[in-house]
Structure formats: structure tokens, C-alpha cells
Amino acid sequence: KDVLAKAKTGTGKTVAFLLPSIEIVSKLPPVDRDVKRPPIHVLVICPTRELAxxxxxxxxxxxKYHPSIGVQVVIGGTRLALEQKNLQANPCQILVATPGRLRDHLENTAGFATKLMGVKVxxxxxxxxxxxxxxRKDIERIIAAVPKQRQTLLFSATVPEEVHQICHIALRRDHEFINTVQEGTEDTHSLVRQVHMVAPLDMQFSLLYVLLKEHIGDDVDYKVLVFCTTAMVTKLVADVLRELNxxxxxxxxxxSQSYRTRVSDxxxxxxxxxxxxxxxxxxxxDYPDVTxxxxxxxxxxxxxxxxxxxRTGRKGKEGQGILLLAPxxxxFLSxxxxxxxxxxxxxxxxxxxxKKVSLVECALGILFLILA
Structure with a gap:
């Protein structure tokens, strides 16, 4: 049956769709090596490159114990020609993709549409x-490109009206709705100790430095994610913290995508x-053990x-969250x-x-207006 699964982040959704998909592929007869365009049996669509x-x-x-089953990933930020070469040269029964790049292959890769006609899941x-x-348009195009006789698994943290509309297109009417977010269960974020602080911009680098130093002092195995509002601010904050050793x-x-993948790993x-x-x-x-x-x-x-x-407090572990705001x-707190x-x-x-932070700010020529 088709499935609409409502599940919180950090609850093992990836394994939930991979295991049955792998089981289906493992039971299919092997493809003859002489077949010019061997089919893709499982197509997984993810919203971002990192998730894919x-x-x-x-x-x-x-x-690990099914060496004959091949997995490939096609995502933006990498050369289309290289992906085309890999798809031609290596087995690919399971394909993980971002929507835009999958559409690129549908429109520009010879025989790709034929390979998708083998999709079972x-x-x-x-x-x-x-x-x-x-x-949405990319998803509709992808749904139209795969066989109607297939199983569709749709996972979502929330189920707003727009998701219901896609369900009408992607899922059979008799699909199963599985809600893993039961009433009375704790949300992932409820296991995280959360505080907020409000401070002028000209204090924020100093505060950020002190907060991080305190956390590092408390936990020798610290693992910290600092989220920023834009790419420019992210680079600026990283530069400041790096200069502060x-x-x-x-x-x-x-x-670049290769850099992001390397750093993420x-x-x-x-x-x-x-x-x-x-x-x-x-x-x-999934970054394990973020403190x-x-x-x-x-x-x-x-x-x-x-x-x-x-990103913290995952899989039942405790975590800590700090929100640092300008006046x-x-x-936002409302x-x-x-x-x-x-x-x-x-x-x-x-x-x-x-003084230490101020010297770094001066060396980097920071103007606090760019943080606004």
C-alpha cells in the first residue's frame, strides 16, 4: 500500500523507507548485463543536497551485504556530465535525488526517462x-515520469493543505496514514534545555565567544552548531570565531558542494x-551527539x-539550545x-x-549594520 507518514525530525525516517525499498529490490530478478538502459527501481526525492x-x-x-544493488545520488552543485557518466557506467537500482537535478536529467540525459519506467517505489x-x-511543479513532473503501478511513500513532519493536495496526485485513495506524533508524546525539542538572550549587536560577538568558551569548558566532547541568518553572516561569524582561536x-x-560535503562529514x-x-x-x-x-x-x-x-536532543538524548537576538x-518570541x-x-x-574581540572586529573591518 501507499503510505503517508507524519513523523518528527530525528525519529529514523530514512531507515523506515530504505529497509522496505531494499527488500523489494533484493527480491527482483537480476537485470541482464546486456540491457542497454537498466531500470531504476527505487527513486528517493529529498529537498536538499545534504539530505540526499x-x-x-x-x-x-x-x-553492505547486497553488493549487486547500486546506489547513486544526483544533486545540484555537481557536474551533470559526471553524473551522466556514473549512471551509464555503474549499477543504480536506487537513485536519491533533489527535484531540480532530477528534472535536469529527465530533460538532458539520454535514456533517463526510460530508466525511470522501472521504478517500483x-x-x-x-x-x-x-x-x-x-x-511543486518539479514533483508533479517527476510523478508523471514514473509508472502508475508503483508504491509511493510520502514522509512529512507536518501535513498542511498543500501536502494533502500532493497526496491526491501521488498516493492511491486507499493509502495508509501513519501518525507517529501521538498526543501526549514529547516533541524532540522538549528534551532540549532552551534559553534566549537579547543583546545589542555590538555586544553579540563578545557574547557568542563567551557562551562558546563556557560550553567548551563544561564539556570536553563539545559539538556545537551555530546557525546564522544568511550565507554572508555565516562567513563573518566563522571568520571572527576562527580569529579567536x-x-x-x-x-x-x-x-562548493564538494566542500560542504567534506565539512559535513x-x-x-x-x-x-x-x-x-x-x-x-x-x-x-543527522549530526550525532550535538551538545x-x-x-x-x-x-x-x-x-x-x-x-x-x-539538531540536538536527537534519539532521546538531552541537548541545549540558545537563541541570541537583537532588541x-x-x-519573534511571541x-x-x-x-x-x-x-x-x-x-x-x-x-x-x-578588548580581544574588539581587536578581531577591527582587523576584519566589521560593520554591525551588515548583521541587520
């Missing part, structure tokens, strides 16, 4: 986010590291705040007033710290 790479990586782990992961990012990496849209495997990031890491990406999520600036909405926070951003966020006093800034 992560899903493909999980699939490869699960296929279509997975739409993070469906609400796919739609929020403007991929903190162990920092950065991910944002101005970095490093952070996933590391301890004692701070990752400064834009919202490319906000949802679904602190620090959000600098006002999130665009309540959902963004929750999804950022969801004019304090209005959007999350029902969440357990308490106001925290600003940590004291000693003259030596102020």
Missing part, C-alpha cells in the same frame, strides 16, 4: 519542505568542533526555530511562547575579553 547525500550514505551502509522525503521550497568550520551556499564524525552554518543544516541532517545549538539572529518562523533546535528581533524557552541573563564580559 545523507540518505544515499545510509542506503550504502544497509546494502517512489519516496518523497520531507514533503512539506519540498513544497515550501517551491518544488576556536576550532571552527563553516557551511553555506557560497561554498568531518563534523558528523568529530568531537571538539564548532560548525557555523546557514539553514542548509537546519532539517533532517549545543546556538541560533544567532531571528529565525524566519517558528518551524525554522524548531528544526534548527532539532528589534525580540518580537511565535514560540508555548515552548519551554526561558530568558537567561547575559554573561558578564570582562575587559580583557572585550
Amino acid at each position: 547525500i545523507q540518505a544515499a550514505s545510509e542506503a550504502k551502509k544497509l546494502l 517512489l519516496v518523497l522525503d520531507e514533503a512539506d519542505r519540498l513544497l515550501a521550497m517551491g518544488f 576556536l576550532n571552527v568550520r563553516e557551511i553555506h551556499s557560497r561554498k 568531518e563534523f558528523r564524525k568529530s568531537k571538539g568542533l564548532i560548525l557555523v552554518t546557514s539553514d542548509v543544516s537546519a532539517r533532517g541532517v 549545543l545549538v546556538l541560533q544567532v539572529g531571528m529565525p524566519s518562523d517558528r518551524e525554522q526555530y524548531i528544526h534548527r533546535l532539532g 528589534w528581533e525580540e518580537k 511565535c514560540v511562547k508555548d515552548l519551554p524557552i526561558t530568558k537567561a541573563p547575559l554573561p558578564s564580559l570582562d575587559p580583557e575579553t572585550k
